[in-house]
Amino acid sequence: MADRSRRRPPLGRWALRLVVVAYLGLLVAWPVGLVARNALDGGLANIRDILEEPDTVHALRLTAGVALTSVAINTVFGVGISLLLVRHRFPGRRLLSALVDLPLSVSPVVVGLALVLVYGGRDGWLGPTLEDLGLQVIFAPPGMVMATTFVALPLVVREVVPVLEEIGTEQEEAAHSLGAGAWATFRRITLPSIRWAVVYGVALSLARALGEFGAVKIVSGNVAGRTRTATLVVEEKYLNFDQGGAYATAFLLTLVAVACIAVVTLVRPDQSGGRSP
Amino acid sequence: MTAAALDGAGPATSARRPRHPGGLTPASGLGLGVALVWFSLLVLLPLAAVAATTAEGGWGGFWRAVTNEQTAAAIRLTVTQALLVTAVDVVMGTLVAWVLVRDSFPGKRLLELLIDIPFALPTIVAGLVLLSLYGPDGPLGVDVTNRRPAVFLALLFVTTPFVVRTVQPVLAELDPEAEEAAASLGAGRLTIFRRIVLPAITPAIAAGAALAFARGMGEYGSLVLLSGNLPFRTEVASVRILASIESDDLPAAASVATVLLVVSLAVIAAIDLLQRRMVRRG
Known part of the structure; x- marks a missing residue:
């Protein structure tokens, strides 16, 4: 490596560095920094203001509740499906593996529409039956949890699967042959080795879940004080010319998102210059 | 994250795939069933509804x-x-x-x-x-x-x-x-x-x-x-x-x-x- 970099004229390397830094600076760093500045314009007043509005506080609480529920679901589902995909062979396994990725490339608006078509209370496929049973999904928290879970679904799976493939089955087989049951093997052998992958997956899912906007906008009905989430508050405030409030709410969301990403990027050991996929 | 959609992208991982992946045990079969039902209710059925609603209009x-x-x-x-x-x-x-x-x-x-x-x-x-x-x-x-x-x-x-x-x-x-x-x-x-x-x-x-x-x-x-x-x-x-x-x-x-x-x-x-x-x- 050192050898090669010495051969390359430093000028070219500096030019590349400069291009990359300028590109990311103009596209990401500077704009994100400005949001912090706009939010903190005039001290903490903007943030104090939004924390005194009952509707906004409700939205923040609701967002946290919905996000944590969907992250919990996705963690259990994600670890389970990863184990099934890596440790077992069954018909349709490859199809399932490809389909699990699907939510990554589906538009949030399509997600919202799809859920309304099935769970809508008026003429959804299952909605009217569920409402007769007393479960309202659309325009209520269950639908919001589903939308959020949908969009973040592949994130845990995609962190855990490569690690499971990497560690192989030797230790698990040894534990098994020593008489450990499936649950004990999972808890004592498998879980400790996929621990960090799960943490990264959870951090990414949390960021994605807290920030979901399009799908939630459709399924929630966006009623202030009831089904309006933090991201919807940002839009509402901006459109109502409350820029301070919009930036303050956005700033709070940004803080959490960046914290999640920092867990993934900075805590993870540097693997020869690249994060393992 | 998204890059992870390409699991096994690194050549190293594929070589270390477990050699004897098992079939389904009763417990894992049940797990697979539950996972599939949830995945269908959450993802497949709603997306199918989009296609079906389109098809209804001809x-x-x-x-x-x-x-x-x-x-x-x-x-x-x-x-x-x-x-x-x-x-x-x-x-x-x-x-x-x-x-x-x-x-x-x-x-x-x-x-x-x-x-x-x-x-x-x-x-x-x-x-x-x-x-x-x-x-x-x-x-x-x-x-x-x-x-x-x-x-x-x-x-x-x-x-x-x-x-x-x-x-x-x-x-x-x-x-x-x-x-x-x-x-x-x-x-x-x-x-x-x-x-x-x-x-x-x-x-x-x-x-x-x-x-x-x-x-x-x-x-x-x-x-x-x-x-x-x-x-x-x-x-x-x-x-x-x-x-x-x-x-x-x-x-x-x-x-x-x-x-x-x-x-x-x-x-x-x-x-x-x-x-x-x-x-x-x-």
């Missing part, structure tokens, strides 16, 4: 919905901008990945953090973020709001990580011997990149590009504040879907959604193929 209904002048303009704009953004992502993403893998300088980890921010940031906040620099009160004096560059900029922001994160691990795994041999035979740096490095990372670039294109086609949140959603000018496909939902025209919404869904499925299929190709190479 081919004529579908065609009328997507060739409606305003909708067709929105779809055209979305495809054009998504393609443009993907092209920029391919070039800049590869460049960023190259610098992150082959170069080292203080603050490199900060760049790593920056690349993931667009992925983690709520999309509506991404819109606000871009407004603060490229909006009416931005310090640069550039105002893209309510113009087509707004669409381009928003898509570029949200798709930044995709190509970087798919190319980076493949580049890191690349054996330097071939490059060194070529260099010792007198090949220039550009030739080495074109003949040795580029062929090896092309599937990864293509996979990242596919993800970026899909994301661009469906993007909504980062655009709403920035583009003004002006019909025939800055309105994109997802905004049209939302407008149809709000005017209670679900069949029309489903028709446009079906177009987007076909793109998503094509992307997933393409990535699956590329993934197999990369594993074979390894």
Whole structure:
């Protein structure tokens, strides 16, 4: 490596560095920094203001509740499906593996529409039956949890699967042959080795879940004080010319998102210059 | 994150696949059943409902919905901008990945953090973020709001990580011997990149590009504040879907959604193929 970099004229390397830094600076760093500045314009007043509005506080609480529920679901589902995909062979396994990725490339608006078509209370496929049973999904928290879970679904799976493939089955087989049951093997052998992958997956899912906007906008009905989430508050405030409030709410969301990403990027050991996929 | 869609992208992982994966035990069979029911209720059934609602209106209904002048303009704009953004992502993403893998300088980890921010940031906040620099009160004096560059900029922001994160691990795994041999035979740096490095990372670039294109086609949140959603000018496909939902025209919404869904499925299929190709190479 050192050898090669010495051969390359430093000028070219500096030019590349400069291009990359300028590109990311103009596209990401500077704009994100400005949001912090706009939010903190005039001290903490903007943030104090939004924390005194009952509707906004409700939205923040609701967002946290919905996000944590969907992250919990996705963690259990994600670890389970990863184990099934890596440790077992069954018909349709490859199809399932490809389909699990699907939510990554589906538009949030399509997600919202799809859920309304099935769970809508008026003429959804299952909605009217569920409402007769007393479960309202659309325009209520269950639908919001589903939308959020949908969009973040592949994130845990995609962190855990490569690690499971990497560690192989030797230790698990040894534990098994020593008489450990499936649950004990999972808890004592498998879980400790996929621990960090799960943490990264959870951090990414949390960021994605807290920030979901399009799908939630459709399924929630966006009623202030009831089904309006933090991201919807940002839009509402901006459109109502409350820029301070919009930036303050956005700033709070940004803080959490960046914290999640920092867990993934900075805590993870540097693997020869690249994060393992 | 998204790059992880290419599990097994690194040649090393495929070699270490467990040799004797088991069939299903009763417990894991039950687990699979539960997982499949949940996955069907959450993902498959709703997406099928989109296709079924479109089919109910027949081919004529579908065609009328997507060739409606305003909708067709929105779809055209979305495809054009998504393609443009993907092209920029391919070039800049590869460049960023190259610098992150082959170069080292203080603050490199900060760049790593920056690349993931667009992925983690709520999309509506991404819109606000871009407004603060490229909006009416931005310090640069550039105002893209309510113009087509707004669409381009928003898509570029949200798709930044995709190509970087798919190319980076493949580049890191690349054996330097071939490059060194070529260099010792007198090949220039550009030739080495074109003949040795580029062929090896092309599937990864293509996979990242596919993800970026899909994301661009469906993007909504980062655009709403920035583009003004002006019909025939800055309105994109997802905004049209939302407008149809709000005017209670679900069949029309489903028709446009079906177009987007076909793109998503094509992307997933393409990535699956590329993934197999990369594993074979390894």
